[in-house]
Amino acid sequence: MARRDRVDSTARRGTVDGQHGYALATLPTGGGGGILSTIGNHLAAKAAPYLPPWIGAAVLPPAVGWGVHEMWGDSALSAGLASAGMGAGGVLLSAVTWAVSGGTNKFRRYRRAQATASVTAGMGWLTCSVSAGPFGHPMTDLWLLGGGLFAASWNVRQIMRNAHDETEETDKGGLGKLAEAIGLEKVQVKNAKGNGKGMVTAEVFPLPGKTVEDVQAAAPKIAAALHVPSSAVTVNKDPDNAGHGTFSARVADLLKHGVPFQPPQELGLLPTEPIPVGLYADGEIWWINPFLAEILQHLLVMGVTGSGKSEFARAVLAHLMTRRKLSIWLIDLSKGAQTIGHMAEGVDWLVTRKHGGMREAKAMMRCLPGVIAARGDQLAEEGLDQWTPDSKLNAMVVWIEEAADAVDFDVLDNIARTARSVGIWLVVSLQRASWKNVSTDVRANLQAAACFGVDEASDASFCLPDRVTESGAIPDWGSDRPGYAYSTGIGIPPKRWTTEVRGSLTKPVRDQIRAMILAAAPYRDPLDDVSTRAAGLAYEQRTHRGTNRTNTPADDVAAASAELHTASAYEDAMDDEMDADAVDPALEEAAAMELQDAYDDVMAQIPAAPEPDADYARLRLEDDVPDADPDTDLTFEQADRPSTEEARAILYGQIDQWAATNHLTFEPGELAPAAVAAGRKRGWLQKELKALVNEGVLRHDAHGEYTIVRPIAVAA
Numbered sequence: 001m002a003r004r005d006r007v008d009s010t011a012r013r014g015t016v017d018g019q020h021g022y023a024l025a026t027l028p029t030g031g032g033g034g035i036l037s038t039i040g041n042h043l044a045a046k047a048a049p050y051l052p053p054w055i056g057a058a059v060l061p062p063a064v065g066w067g068v069h070e071m072w073g074d075s076a077l078s079a080g081l082a083s084a085g086m087g088a089g090g091v092l093l094s095a096v097t098w099a100v101s102g103g104t105n106k107f108r109r110y111r112r113a114q115a116t117a118s119v120t121a122g123m124g125w126l127t128c129s130v131s132a133g134p135f136g137h138p139m140t141d142l143w144l145l146g147g148g149l150f151a152a153s154w155n156v157r158q159i160m161r162n163a164h165d166e167t168e169e170t171d172k173g174g175l176g177k178l179a180e181a182i183g184l185e186k187v188q189v190k191n192a193k194g195n196g197k198g199m200v201t202a203e204v205f206p207l208p209g210k211t212v213e214d215v216q217a218a219a220p221k222i223a224a225a226l227h228v229p230s231s232a233v234t235v236n237k238d239p240d241n242a243g244h245g246t247f248s249a250r251v252a253d254l255l256k257h258g259v260p261f262q263p264p265q266e267l268g269l270l271p272t273e274p275i276p277v278g279l280y281a282d283g284e285i286w287w288i289n290p291f292l293a294e295i296l297q298h299l300l301v302m303g304v305t306g307s308g309k310s311e312f313a314r315a316v317l318a319h320l321m322t323r324r325k326l327s328i329w330l331i332d333l334s335k336g337a338q339t340i341g342h343m344a345e346g347v348d349w350l351v352t353r354k355h356g357g358m359r360e361a362k363a364m365m366r367c368l369p370g371v372i373a374a375r376g377d378q379l380a381e382e383g384l385d386q387w388t389p390d391s392k393l394n395a396m397v398v399w400i401e402e403a404a405d406a407v408d409f410d411v412l413d414n415i416a417r418t419a420r421s422v423g424i425w426l427v428v429s430l431q432r433a434s435w436k437n438v439s440t441d442v443r444a445n446l447q448a449a450a451c452f453g454v455d456e457a458s459d460a461s462f463c464l465p466d467r468v469t470e471s472g473a474i475p476d477w478g479s480d481r482p483g484y485a486y487s488t489g490i491g492i493p494p495k496r497w498t499t500e501v502r503g504s505l506t507k508p509v510r511d512q513i514r515a516m517i518l519a520a521a522p523y524r525d526p527l528d529d530v531s532t533r534a535a536g537l538a539y540e541q542r543t544h545r546g547t548n549r550t551n552t553p554a555d556d557v558a559a560a561s562a563e564l565h566t567a568s569a570y571e572d573a574m575d576d577e578m579d580a581d582a583v584d585p586a587l588e589e590a591a592a593m594e595l596q597d598a599y600d601d602v603m604a605q606i607p608a609a610p611e612p613d614a615d616y617a618r619l620r621l622e623d624d625v626p627d628a629d630p631d632t633d634l635t636f637e638q639a640d641r642p643s644t645e646e647a648r649a650i651l652y653g654q655i656d657q658w659a660a661t662n663h664l665t666f667e668p669g670e671l672a673p674a675a676v677a678a679g680r681k682r683g684w685l686q687k688e689l690k691a692l693v694n695e696g697v698l699r700h701d702a703h704g705e706y707t708i709v710r711p712i713a714v715a716a
């Protein structure tokens with residue numbers, strides 16, 4: 001309390017000084033004594049705080065001395081008795097002064113000596129003045145000399161305190177002692193204060209020879225001395241001052257009984273509104289705001305099984321699922337319905353083992369580069385550097401649970417690099433990520449982190465920035481403290497990165513969350529046309545649709561898909577809980593062998609070494625096969641050779657058939673039977689595929705594969 005008073009008085013001083021500067025500037029310069037008067041006033045104001053000891057020394061001794069002399073100085077007996085009593089009282093008062101003004105550092109020791117000496121001298125003088133009276137020699141001399149010395153010595157103390165040389169004295173209390181006890185005596189601890197919610201913070205200033213790193217290294221010892229977990233003590237460096245750090249210790253856990261889910265204030269908020277996802281250890285709300293951050297930062301969520309990742313996902317998604325201008329795509333091939341089943345309505349495209357499986361997960365990842373490119377073009381057209389709610393595009397969230405099982409990290413890297421400027425927030429959740437299973441590039445592109453309990457400190461170092469783990473914020477509690485984490489980026493102020501958080505618990509309000517998501521359906525905008533068109537058939541034929549189901553597909557997709565969709569393809573898929581992973585591998589292998597045989601047959605008919613003088617010697621692979629030699633017995637094949645239109649119809653028919661059956665990715669070799677049926681060769685096929693890519697019907701993916709983006713309107 002005394003410390004707070006001092007801090008307040010310092011603050012007040014600061015304010016007064018600040019005002020003083022203003023007052024000086026606005027003082028009238030003429031009249032009432034002019035500049036001399038102004039200077040006089042200024043000096044008087046400066047001297048005022050130092051006058052009380054002088055006034056006390058000037059007034060008190062003669063007044064009290066005269067009083068005691070008048071009272072008891074008449075007779076020798078009364079004077080003797082009074083002097084004896086006052087002498088004993090003086091000794092007692094001096095002892096009390098000594099006792100109550102104790103201290104461990106040199107400033108407090110000086111203050112104790114000064115206070116005790118002042119009391120002793122004053123009481124001694126008073127005792128003598130009982131019989132001798134306050135006036136006359138040597139009492140007046142002693143008063144003048146002693147009083148002057150007393151007042152001057154206290155002024156010196158005031159000056160030193162105002163120069164902050166005594167700050168160490170005022171603040172080096174319990175924490176200072178603690179620092180000394182663990183060998184950090186060369187560190188000043190200032191402004192230690194508790195927030196009344198279990199958090200103690202202080203500023204640390206290492207003296208010459210020590211660094212903030214030394215204090216960080218001692219954090220576990222401080223934690224042990226305070227009887228708290230080592231992660232409860234953190235020491236942050238000041239980015240602007242290497243000689244300053246901030247210490248904080250969580251001495252009580254207010255979150256141990258869980259954090260209730262905080263619902264959105266209203267339905268239909270924009271994606272750029274902050275999301276409350278839990279509480280900090282000091283009771284403040286843990287907000288995240290990915291879409292408002294200057295740069296959209298993709299998020300890495302990490303933690304061992306049972307550490308609280310799924311609860312976190314539910315808390316974040318529950319909010320996002322009530323927002324307009326936002327579409328959520330989610331892949332969860334590990335737990336699926338178990339994690340998010342009751343919230344599935346809010347996900348625009350949900351891929352689980354039972355809904356689309358690995359095939360659809362891959363299809364989603366494959367279509368994303370096209371979506372990103374189309375959104376980039378749209379934003380450029382709108383004159384936007386990055387997505388904002390002003391764009392006609394929806395913000396998008398692509399959330400991948402247990403990403404290591406679901407996606408190729410090379411693909412992910414490419415998506416992560418390009419997605420952020422087009423308003424696609426990527427969230428990747430992993431039980432354990434390390435440099436072995438996640439490449440440097442992917443890690444570098446996941447700039448925000450929510451690190452729940454991990455088994456080893458090195459795992460936390462992978463997830464969290466160095467400055468966080470160096471401060472001692474290491475959640476190496478495994479699954480022992482579910483829901484507790486450290487979180488960085490996505491709009492969280494850096495000074496909060498080292499404060500423990502606990503996510504809200506959605507389990508108890510599971511039904512209410514479902515009801516809330518359903519109630520928000522009218523506010524949910526369907527995915528914008530640009531992204532829809534670019535996502536193509538993979539999106540159009542997705543197994544699951546959420547509250548964005550009112551989506552109207554782009555015209556070309558709609559026209560073709562009307563033909564391609566069997567009436568209840570979607571419902572059937574849902575009813576059967578189609579599991580793409582369940583396709584019989586033996587069947588697939590047999591089909592592949594058949595295709596390979598057909599392909600080999602075709603290729604076998606093409607001479608390996610054409611005769612240089614033959615009619616076909618100058619033909620390129622893309623050219624049509626010339627009329628056959630009349631002598632050859634192959635003439636009947638040439639007679640049956642389909643026209644160019646017919647050849648294309650065969651090829652397009654095959655592609656459309658695949659599109660209708662959700663076989664959206666193929667290798668060129670798979671079209672060999674169609675090429676044979678069309679009486680064409682590989683060159684023609686390549687040319688046709690290229691043309692289809694240019695028209696946006698197909699996309700040429702990595703490793704030579706093609707993805708069907710939209711069906712072809714066949715004019716057979």
Ligand SMILES: Nc1ncnc2c1ncn2[C@@H]1O[C@H](COP(=O)(O)OP(=O)(O)OP(=O)(O)O)[C@@H](O)[C@H]1O
Pocket residue numbers: 258259303304305306307308309310311312335431482483484502503504505
């Ligand atoms: N924020 C929280 N507050 C209180 N308890 C929590 C919190 N988060 C999780 N838990 C408890 O921990 C259990 C496991 O949490 P959760 O399923 O979210 O872990 P997980 O990290 O997703 O595990 P896995 O990797 O196996 O899916 C929950 O059932 C719940 O009882």
